[in-house]
Amino acid sequence: MKLHSRHTSKKSKRTQQIVRVVVISVALVCFGLVVPRLFSLAGKIVMAPVHSVHTWIQTSDSRLPQYFRDRSELINRIAELEQAVAIASGTDLTQQRLYEENQWLRQLLGVQNDSRVAAAVIARPGQLPYDYLQIDRGTIDGIQAGAPVYVGKDNVIGVVTSTTERYSFVELFTTPGFSTTAFISGANVMATIDGHGGGIARVRVPQGVPLQVGDLVHLPSLDPGVFGRVAYLENEPSQPEQFGYIALSQPVSSLHYVSVGKEVIHPSEPPVIEERVRAVITQAMNINTAQLNLASTTIISTSTATTTP
Amino acid sequence: MIFILYLILYIFIAILIVQNQLLLAFLAVLLFTYYRSAVWLIPLGFFIDGYFDAFFSVPVFSLAAISWYVASEFFKPRLRGYVSQ
Numbered sequence: 036m037k038l039h040s041r042h043t044s045k046k047s048k049r050t051q052q053i054v055r056v057v058v059i060s061v062a063l064v065c066f067g068l069v070v071p072r073l074f075s076l077a078g079k080i081v082m083a084p085v086h087s088v089h090t091w092i093q094t095s096d097s098r099l100p101q102y103f104r105d106r107s108e109l110i111n112r113i114a115e116l117e118q119a120v121a122i123a124s125g126t127d128l129t130q131q132r133l134y135e136e137n138q139w140l141r142q143l144l145g146v147q148n149d150s151r152v153a154a155a156v157i158a159r160p161g162q163l164p165y166d167y168l169q170i171d172r173g174t175i176d177g178i179q180a181g182a183p184v185y186v187g188k189d190n191v192i193g194v195v196t197s198t199t200e201r202y203s204f205v206e207l208f209t210t211p212g213f214s215t216t217a218f219i220s221g222a223n224v225m226a227t228i229d230g231h232g233g234g235i236a237r238v239r240v241p242q243g244v245p246l247q248v249g250d251l252v253h254l255p256s257l258d259p260g261v262f263g264r265v266a267y268l269e270n271e272p273s274q275p276e277q278f279g280y281i282a283l284s285q286p287v288s289s290l291h292y293v294s295v296g297k298e299v300i301h302p303s304e305p306p307v308i309e310e311r312v313r314a315v316i317t318q319a320m321n322i323n324t325a326q327l328n329l330a331s332t333t334i335i336s337t338s339t340a341t342t343t344p
Numbered sequence: 345m346i347f348i349l350y351l352i353l354y355i356f357i358a359i360l361i362v363q364n365q366l367l368l369a370f371l372a373v374l375l376f377t378y379y380r381s382a383v384w385l386i387p388l389g390f391f392i393d394g395y396f397d398a399f400f401s402v403p404v405f406s407l408a409a410i411s412w413y414v415a416s417e418f419f420k421p422r423l424r425g426y427v428s429q
Contacts, residue, residue, distance in 0.1 A: 053417050060386050060410045064403055071399035078394015089362045
């Protein structure tokens with residue numbers, strides 16, 4: 036009994052102590068909320084050595100803090116890269132899906148994929164004038180002058196300008212003096228590309244057109260015809276035009292294999308295009324009277340059928 | 345000697361919290377609470393809140409330290425009894 040009462044008194048003493056500490060602490064917290072400046076000052080004075088250590092770890096060039104800093108930076112970098120990889124794999128899937136969908140739609144529209152001939156580059160600038168290539172395929176392999184030359188699936192880089200039985204010469208779009216019409220997606224504008232030499236072409240657009248680095252440059256006369264991306268912008272607000280420089284997706288010296296389309300590009304002048312467009316419109320606007328009668332009878336009969344109960 | 349070790353651990357907790365290494369700080373707090381008393385963590389909570397100007401809004405560390413003290417005083421005798429058994 037005595038032992039039990041001693042145990043109980045010890046327990047109650049302990050509880051009292053806890054309550055006392057809690058009450059004092061809560062009172063101090065309340066006091067701190069009333070005079071926060073005083074507590075902040077006290078905290079900063081007492082924590083000054085800890086703050087010094089913290090600053091040393093954050094800024095020192097010594098090995099130990101540098102090790103910890105590098106480690107945490109590398110961990111963050113790894114996390115960023117993992118995220119980038121995840122996004123990229125998602126983008127790859129999206130690209131593949133879009134490509135397959137595109138192919139399917141092209142099939143539905145009856146677009147035929149042109150066959151191509153693979154060719155090795157046997158001479159390039161250095162042995163040849165700037166922005167010319169020599170490839171090891173000729174007329175025997177079905178190559179004709181005017182055929183587009185591709186790198187990869189849809190990156191067009193130039194046209195075959197002359198061909199022999201066994202080899203051909205390719206003029207790149209970046210050849211000085213070469214000029215072609217292009218569509219710049221992003222800015223959504225048609226513009227003329229001028230070859231600048233050395234694997235660089237230049238596009239000129241008026242001021243105010245939102246041309247940006249990374250915009251894709253398409254050649255509408257070729258299908259599929261992506262020429263490249265705008266790699267550099269030269270934009271002086273005082274000038275009436277801005278220039279975008281387009282580089283080849285691969286340096287000319289790195290081109291090893293190319294593919295040559297069998298469908299020849301037919302360069303057309305604006306009046307010729309206009310004539311063709313006019314012919315298409317005229318053809319579309321001319322309605323055969325027999326078809327018209329048939330169509331109107333069908334409409335009448337359908338409407339009769341639907342209105343009759 | 346043992347007092348110095350606890351003092352180092354105490355300062356280490358402060359450094360870890362200032363460094364925002366809260367998980368490691370929690371482990372150190374566990375150690376400190378087991379071998380010493382969590383009551384010493386209450387002043388530390390006050391100082392850290394003062395350092396971070398937390399008394400201008402909510403003194404999180406002080407309140408956490410008080411709560412931790414109460415919880416540890418409740419659980420510690422049972423834990424000690426369980427370990428001794």
